[in-house]
Amino acid sequence: MTGNGDGKFNLCYTPSASVTPQAWVEFQTQAGQMWSVVDANGGLYSTATYSLNNISGTTNLGNVYANDGQSRAWHALDTLNKLWWNRGSTTNCWASSQQDGHCTPITIQWYPGSTDGTYWSTGEDKIHLADNDPDSEHTTAHEAGHALMGKLYHGWWPNVSNCSPHYVNRTSSTSCGWTEGFANAVAFHTFNDTTYYWGNGSSMNLANDRSTNGIDPGDACEARVATALVDLWSQVDGGWMKSNTMMTRTWQSSFREYFVNDRPEHGLDSGPTAQNILYNHTIQY
Template sequence: MSSMWVRFNAESTKLWRVNDTRGATYTLDSQTLHNVSSSASLGVIKPSSDTARAWHAFDTVNLLWWNRDNPASICWSSHETDGNHCTELNIQWTDTSTDGPYYDIGSHTIHLSAADPDSEHTVLHESGHFFMNRLFNGFPSYTICTSQYIYNRAGSGTCAWVEGFADAVAAYLLGDYRYVWPNGTEMSFAYSSGWSTGDQVEGNVTGSLLDLWRNVDGGNWNRTITLLTSTAPSTFSEYFNTDRPKAGPPLSTGWDALSYLRSHSIQY
């Protein structure tokens, strides 16, 4: 063989990809070997400093796909059973981007600013919005969360549910109980002095979901994932009070579950 090289694409089986603002998927090429006649080493292959964050974002989304709990296909939820026709998650990023972080529902695109991939919580939070979309086979009606929306202050029930679920996706997959921003600043989801009370607070919803999944529902989110493919709650109250009893067998709404909610100031 006169020459040979290997090209890696930041795309996984039409399930998710990272692209620039022109829609071009990031690629990474090995060195080119010439006059190859036997086994040869390609050496160390790593992205350049100006594209490394694209690959970090790409790799981070593996955590969500590995834990999507869909036995029906390789797709994101059991609504799609044909592995050749899965809805693809697009992640748009450049090393100079100031556009993000947010998820665009219509195009299934996450927009990330330049430093956002430094926070795996941010990447998985925005991916969590896409995941909710795939579980519901659509997206619940919700109040748009403004830039002034604060995780520990009361907003709306729908906004707290949508954002709290996305927070919980990130923390659950990373095995922690916090959110870490790209600059390293972090917050805990444990209810604290100065927080607003109730289920219209994003942080209260997040902490409650994490406690339910880890301490009440068998140590994982699998039964909630199954439940959310057949229901589409628009608030945490609807999820807990109306939909959890519909699971087969029912997910607990009794004293054990309620005690965890109370620790996050949610009283039902």
């Protein structure tokens, strides 16, 4: 398959006879070995074009649409492309903690009407999206951010307290602020924005400074951690590659541990410029 940049594609096939009596193209919700969207039973969604008859040369498939009831599965699958293209890994896996040929995939389970969401589970390493969640690319990327963190951490996960439920603009705990803040930062980094959208269409602008009302201060508030992280990556680290690489070597239970202990130990700046970024997001160490 070539030329798939704008939703169009060319597909080449070498036939065994001059005329191919019947051909069709079937798509499945799996991107190589790296990610997939599965139904309630763990099976891939598939959708096929109309069958074409007696083909002897180039032919046009026309428009191809996802089967009824599958659109959100395909949307979630497509959203992960955007994270994959800029995933901050030095290997062909999602995370530099994994070497080529030994990657683990990101798996999303979604089905129409699902109420099983919205979360990623450490043990089974699977994302569960509820019915309208895939409409929010931030939600898909956020949950993939948890999966990415699990891969960076080699399957380790911090002890997280006071995190269920948690609210993006409210104080939870420093451990919840860290894991959720990182996941939000993954979404913001992926889409280069700071407005979080939910599947029901609501949204919240999480851009903040010291004068922002409506977003709790400090590193137990995930919005503060998320915006501090993306600013560190873009303004201090020249992207998030170095930070992600660090996170494959040392694991954190809080933003304080990330900033105060681990960044300087691994050659990432925690000096005045970096501290000022945190200060502007109401975090002081």
